[in-house]
Amino acid sequence: MAEKGKMSIDHLGGVVRLREEHEKVVKDCESRIQHWEKISGDYEALNERLHTLPDQLSYDIMVPFGPLAFMPGKLVHTNEVTALLGDNWFARCSAKQAQKLVAHRMKYVKKELDELSLTVKNFESRVSFAKDWETMSARKGEYVDIREDMGHPDDPVAKAKHRVAHKPNSMPKVDAVLDLREPGGEQGGEGEGEGGDKCVMTEEELWARLDELEKLEALQDEQDRLSDNADMNGEDTSSLSSEEEKEGDQARPADDPILKPSWASGPESKTLVSASRQEQQEEEDDDDNEEEEGSSLPTIYFSHTVEPKKVRINTGKNTMLKFSERKEQKEHSKKKKKNGHANGHAHAHHDFHKITTPADIYRLFVDVKNGEPFPRKSILKSRSRENSVCSDTSESSAADFEERRAFGRGFSHDDGATTHSDTSDGVTEEDSPTAVPLHPASRFEAFSGTVVEKDPMPTTVPHLTIAPPALPTILERRQEEVAPDAAPPPQQAPKRVSKFKAARMQQK
Amino acid sequence: MAEAIQKKMKAELDKYTQMQKDVSKSMSARQKLETQVTENNIVKEELDLLDSTNTVYKLIGPVLVKQDLDEAKATVTKRLEYINGEIQRYETLLKDMEKKSEQHREVLSSLQQEFQKAQGMAVGKA
Numbered sequence: 001m002a003e004k005g006k007m008s009i010d011h012l013g014g015v016v017r018l019r020e021e022h023e024k025v026v027k028d029c030e031s032r033i034q035h036w037e038k039i040s041g042d043y044e045a046l047n048e049r050l051h052t053l054p055d056q057l058s059y060d061i062m063v064p065f066g067p068l069a070f071m072p073g074k075l076v077h078t079n080e081v082t083a084l085l086g087d088n089w090f091a092r093c094s095a096k097q098a099q100k101l102v103a104h105r106m107k108y109v110k111k112e113l114d115e116l117s118l119t120v121k122n123f124e125s126r127v128s129f130a131k132d133w134e135t136m137s138a139r140k141g142e143y144v145d146i147r148e149d150m151g152h153p154d155d156p157v158a159k160a161k162h163r164v165a166h167k168p169n170s171m172p173k174v175d176a177v178l179d180l181r182e183p184g185g186e187q188g189g190e191g192e193g194e195g196g197d198k199c200v201m202t203e204e205e206l207w208a209r210l211d212e213l214e215k216l217e218a219l220q221d222e223q224d225r226l227s228d229n230a231d232m233n234g235e236d237t238s239s240l241s242s243e244e245e246k247e248g249d250q251a252r253p254a255d256d257p258i259l260k261p262s263w264a265s266g267p268e269s270k271t272l273v274s275a276s277r278q279e280q281q282e283e284e285d286d287d288d289n290e291e292e293e294g295s296s297l298p299t300i301y302f303s304h305t306v307e308p309k310k311v312r313i314n315t316g317k318n319t320m321l322k323f324s325e326r327k328e329q330k331e332h333s334k335k336k337k338k339n340g341h342a343n344g345h346a347h348a349h350h351d352f353h354k355i356t357t358p359a360d361i362y363r364l365f366v367d368v369k370n371g372e373p374f375p376r377k378s379i380l381k382s383r384s385r386e387n388s389v390c391s392d393t394s395e396s397s398a399a400d401f402e403e404r405r406a407f408g409r410g411f412s413h414d415d416g417a418t419t420h421s422d423t424s425d426g427v428t429e430e431d432s433p434t435a436v437p438l439h440p441a442s443r444f445e446a447f448s449g450t451v452v453e454k455d456p457m458p459t460t461v462p463h464l465t466i467a468p469p470a471l472p473t474i475l476e477r478r479q480e481e482v483a484p485d486a487a488p489p490p491q492q493a494p495k496r497v498s499k500f501k502a503a504r505m506q507q508k
Numbered sequence: 509m510a511e512a513i514q515k516k517m518k519a520e521l522d523k524y525t526q527m528q529k530d531v532s533k534s535m536s537a538r539q540k541l542e543t544q545v546t547e548n549n550i551v552k553e554e555l556d557l558l559d560s561t562n563t564v565y566k567l568i569g570p571v572l573v574k575q576d577l578d579e580a581k582a583t584v585t586k587r588l589e590y591i592n593g594e595i596q597r598y599e600t601l602l603k604d605m606e607k608k609s610e611q612h613r614e615v616l617s618s619l620q621q622e623f624q625k626a627q628g629m630a631v632g633k634a
Contacts, residue, residue, distance in 0.1 A: 082565070082572075083554075085550070085551040085554045085555065085564075086547040086548065086550050086551040086554075087544065087547050087548055087551055087584070087587070088566060088567040088568070089551050089555075089564065089565075089566055089567075089575075089580060089584065090564065090565035090566070090567060090572060091554070091555070091558055091562055091563070091564045091565070092562045092563045092564070092565070093558060093562040094562070097557070097558060097562065100557055101554050101557060104550075104553060104554055104557060105550065105554075108550060
């Protein structure tokens with residue numbers, strides 16, 4: 001308020017000064033106007049005199065004789081006038097001509113007068129404005145200058161204050177993820193608990209949860225491995241493990257903001273994953289990496305009973321690739337054995353990182369879910385897949401479906417083409433045409449509502465966006481998953497039922 | 509230190525005032541010329557009004573000297589041109605003077621600041 005008052009005082013001073021200056025100008029103008037008006041009067045009188053002078057031939061006048069005396073005299077040659085033209089120039093002319101001269105001068109005078117009066121008008125208006133302003137600043141007059149205080153810069157903006165984008169101690173993404181899942185309503189106690197708790201959970205709690213899930217996944221991996229090795233057709237186990245993994249992964253996406261994206265860790269984790277197939281040591285790293293990767297994407301695992309780990313990937317327009325994960329694992333393990341445990345990862349890493357064909361890129365940069373490399377969307381054309389072992393399957397509906405397809409396309413290049421051996425570059429010496437590290441795309445068929453029961457391996461769902469549509473199959477699956485998830489891991493050891501099977505059973 | 513600055517300031521101030529005077533002189537001269545211009549314009553116009561029948565005189569000192577109308581006209585025209593030229597010259601002169609005075613002003617202000625600093629220091633020392 002003090003500042004305001006000071007400002008107004010300054011304003012007042014400035015306004016007062018302005019007004020004074022204006023008034024000065026006005027006064028000056030007025031004096032000039034007076035001067036000119038006087039001159040104008042003089043000329044008027046002169047005009048009159050010139051008009052009357054030639055009336056008489058001579059006039060009797062008292063002629064001034066010096067400064068103090070007069071003497072009688074006569075004024076003759078009344079018509080002859082010597083007029084001063086200006087600048088020491090004289091002209092002898094008749095009275096009439098003199099009159100003309102006078103008229104001309106009068107014009108000039110009048111012009112000057114008009115100009116001055118205009119100036120005076122302008123300045124008078126300015127003066128009145130300044131006066132009003134003065135009264136306003138002094139707050140004496142009726143008109144008040146409307147002013148709004150901007151407020152102190154220290155105080156937060158009102159809007160920002162009231163609106164809180166995120167609640168404190170809450171993970172926005174976590175909430176979003178959980179909210180998505182909750183409407184599905186399949187998560188059961190655990191999921192809901194997560195959703196409910198996570199709003200309040202602190203980071204530390206989240207990390208604790210993360211650790212839990214890591215352990216879960218480790219167990220899952222073990223089981224997967226066991227089931228993979230022992231039972232090629234053990235889709236039940238895989239389905240179970242996939243369910244668990246899915247749960248873990250779904251929980252993990254909540255940690256998205258914490259963990260780096262999967263693709264970044266893809267190549268590394270992949271190699272690590274492959275290396276750890278047979279080794280327990282790297283399990284945790286594996287899990288970590290897998291977790292990291294998994295956490296970037298929620299995973300929905302399908303397991304089907306029919307085919308032994310052979311994946312049908314929709315790799316193009318109505319083309320599918322068969323993918324055998326078992327073979328891929330074999331490749332990995334063999335490679336690891338060859339390269340030795342110690343340098344396993346490194347070599348594998350290097351081998352993997354050798355890129356000679358575009359397909360190598362897709363081979364390399366895969367997301368690893370549960371130890372399985374998860375292919376990414378490929379820009380390679382599907383034409384290269386024509387030679388591959390493909391079969392028509394359902395149409396694609398989701399974007400992920402496209403991804404799988406695209407990725408499959410990339411791998412089809414490996415598959416059918418003769419360059420397959422090139423791409424396998426030290427990766428797989430015993431590469432078989434069908435050994436493609438792809439994930440079944442039929443999962444997406446499930447998303448779209450069609451069920452393909454030839455999905456062997458648990459695979460990951462790339463995007464959370466798939467989940468929301470909440471198609472019946474997914475719901476059912478999730479319900480199934482929820483049930484086993486709720487149960488502790490040991491309970492999952494017993495018989496696993498294919499999700500689709502279970503769904504069908506339920507439907508029946 | 510302060511004294512030296514003070515001396516400098518005085519010298520600078522004198523220069524500045526001198527400059528200001530010159531500027532004002534030029535200004536007044538220019539104004540005179542302006543009036544002369546207007547006057548001569550009027551004379552020219554009035555001479556145009558007159559015809560050759562009436563004689564024109566020029567006042568030289570206390571003597572009125574007869575002048576031919578045309579000559580008078582020519583003379584007035586020439587004078588007019590001369591005056592305009594003078595005005596131009598004075599204008600340029602005025603500009604230069606303004607610039608110089610500006611420079612002097614700046615120097616003066618800087619000197620003033622130094623002086624104040626020195627004074628402040630002197631006060632501090634004392």
